Amino acid sequence: MRNSFLIILIAAFAWFMYDIFSEYQTQEQLNKTAAYYNSNEPSEAGAANVVTAIVVTYRGLDTLGEVTVLFLATLIIGFILKNKAEKIIDSKYKTSEILETGAKVLVPGSLILGVYIFINGHLTPGGGFQGGAVIGSAIVLLLLADPNKIVSHKLMNFIESTSGFFYVVIGILGLIIAGGFLDNRIFPLGKLGSLISAGAIPLIYSFIGLKVGAEISGIVNNINETELTDKL
Amino acid sequence: MTITIDKIALFLGIVLMLIGLYGAFSLKSIIRIILSLSIFDTGINVLIVSLGYLKGRTAPIIDGDKVTVENIFNVAIDPVPQALVLTAIVIGFGVTALMLVYALKLYQSKKTLDINQFSDLKW
């Protein structure tokens, strides 16, 4: 009974998807929205990477909502796990010498790579989300090498809330000085392709990168610190 | 009908979604269900990116050599699906982490991960 339901469901979904697949044709020309973005973006937003301009400026409100969703996920995880103040030292778990030495060399490099990726987000592929993920991976490596290491929750919360606050402040400045919420033209656009260009885009993307990095590190740190006990 | 790389990617996305859906409904362990949903997620992302591809074009990044301000209209692909998928991947990570933490809590309450054991609200 259960299996026949499942097969009917999968078949219905496959039929629905076959409709999309059979009518799909490889396009030769851009559609209207994409044509507008591709032809007007260099003069309007001034970023060399069109995807960055769409994520930060044209669809900036979506990105703000997206960062809020990630913040809520972090908050709920911290709330559910309810870690104790002092940490239980797990002496059974020992790491190898190679991993510890490798982590000492690699962690600072990964942090700098993450910062490089989100500062250059408007020129090259990459940006706040990718840079934040690289920073999160650096923290993961740190915790892998020494699971009993204490990563400060206060510092994470401070970075996370401060960058979120300044993100919204820059958005409101755009409302006052330039054309609308999260408009990047509060600073001059500058020369296309140089590091200091595209108005507020590098600044906003740096705040997004710091926020995403702090959130990912917070999730991993919370889960790593939790100790399962019998009572809920 | 000629075969192009975006058609293959579209087909791949659809089949990944079907496999993920089958896994999410047929498996018993909660961890395996979350794993199937993450396969479903990857399938959706591949599908959306393949819809924005245009034949023989390159990424919408002005480098002054192949892509310049003058010819970006003719050589670059659609940037909108990329921007959508970029945020979708990050949200997918947050949702997966949330589901895993709930799985941990469910295991703590009943000492099992079998989905059929959790029937408290069913009567």
Place this chain on the structure above:
Amino acid sequence: MKMELFKLILIIVLAVIMLASAVYAVVSKKTVSAVLATGVISLLASVIFLMLASPDVAMTEAAIGAGLTTFLFFIIIRKIEKQDDAK
């Protein structure tokens, strides 16, 4: 023209490996192997994103989908096994 044919063959090979890993991830009895198979799917998906001319998405998928999600699954499995040992 030769480049087009090479791309076509490469993407077909990647697609076959990804579908095989997906089937293995659903059918396999071992949870750890299934997690690794899902990591392989995400890693190869980032190569496919690169071939579809979207390097931004490829970077995000490689860092988050293949790296952090796989690690998160492993850390949760370790927590659960540790509680089994304590009993």
